Amino acid sequence: MTRIAVIGGGRIGEALIAGLLESGHAVRDLVVAEKSEARAKEIAKEFGVLTTTVGDASEGADVIVLAVKPADVEAALTEITKIELDGDREQLIVSLAAGVPTAKFEPKLPAGFPVVRVMPNTPMLVGEGVSVLAPGKYARAEHLELVRSILSAVGKVVVVKENQLDAVTAVSGSGPAYFFLVAEAMIDAGVGLGLSRDVASALVVQTMVGSGAMLDRSDESASELRYAVTSPGGTTAAAVRELERKGVRAAFFDALGAANARSIEMGITAE
Ligand SMILES: NC(=O)C1=CN([C@@H]2O[C@H](COP(=O)(O)OP(=O)(O)OC[C@H]3O[C@@H](n4cnc5c(N)ncnc54)[C@H](OP(=O)(O)O)[C@@H]3O)[C@@H](O)[C@H]2O)C=CC1
Numbered sequence: 001m002t003r004i005a006v007i008g009g010g011r012i013g014e015a016l017i018a019g020l021l022e023s024g025h026a027v028r029d030l031v032v033a034e035k036s037e038a039r040a041k042e043i044a045k046e047f048g049v050l051t052t053t054v055g056d057a058s059e060g061a062d063v064i065v066l067a068v069k070p071a072d073v074e075a076a077l078t079e080i081t082k083i084e085l086d087g088d089r090e091q092l093i094v095s096l097a098a099g100v101p102t103a104k105f106e107p108k109l110p111a112g113f114p115v116v117r118v119m120p121n122t123p124m125l126v127g128e129g130v131s132v133l134a135p136g137k138y139a140r141a142e143h144l145e146l147v148r149s150i151l152s153a154v155g156k157v158v159v160v161k162e163n164q165l166d167a168v169t170a171v172s173g174s175g176p177a178y179f180f181l182v183a184e185a186m187i188d189a190g191v192g193l194g195l196s197r198d199v200a201s202a203l204v205v206q207t208m209v210g211s212g213a214m215l216d217r218s219d220e221s222a223s224e225l226r227y228a229v230t231s232p233g234g235t236t237a238a239a240v241r242e243l244e245r246k247g248v249r250a251a252f253f254d255a256l257g258a259a260n261a262r263s264i265e266m267g268i269t270a271e
């Protein structure tokens, strides 16, 4: 079994650990390095995984997953490179850090050491994530396949060229937050119309789950599915008219544009 070291046991690190364990990955093949002692204890208690230093975790791992904030990548990499990285053993670094290009890693690693950049999202926690992979300069097909096989256990996997990863981050990396925001707003609106919060929440959650399942399983596009809900002169048309009048579509264009720009900026500043 592939031994995986997760460096950084924060939100996405936890989602990955939980998703891998849920999908049948063995606890003994996972090790976590987490800077905060309190957080490391929480992770060990919750998942039963070994928590240790960055050096020890990396030493015994086939795949070293960097799940620290972009600004902490440099320091974590310095700790990793204190051990003797073993290209011959096909060790591999997988970076989940938003914005940070593989070209920032490669010069700091032994010559030819493979790096794969990945933009995951938190639904991997429930096996419904999407992980978008881009190989660095030295990552070969077998490295990509290894990462694909690990991450396909926690959701879908897509491969793109690295220059698309900032856009990917704006769409699917940050994407769950947009849906949660819409859910919050719809629940509040339901409460505003007199429903109890429990009833409004149950209705919104199941409407999202059902709509997501339709988008996933139907041959029809999002627009066609929406048209099917929109009876002529009816309630949906009245609601959609208000959403468009308030600029919801333009707001998404601007929001994803801002996320894309921020991803690029984080890559530049993560020195
Ligand atoms: N959250 C998400 O939905 C997604 C996040 N990402 C990317 O994943 C990365 C992590 O994000 P997220 O999980 O949200 O961030 P968090 O801050 O929740 O988690 C990062 C964790 O790493 C710890 N840490 C920092 N430096 C080290 C180190 N040298 N060794 C061990 N642990 C360390 C931090 O400790 P401390 O807080 O004490 O510094 C923190 O607990 C980011 O680069 C982000 O861009 C990508 C896709 C989605």
Ligand SMILES: O=C(O)[C@@H]1CCC=N1
Pocket (backbone or CB within 6 Å): 098, 169, 173, 174
């Ligand atoms: O907000 C962030 O920067 C990270 C990257 C994608 C999702 N969360």
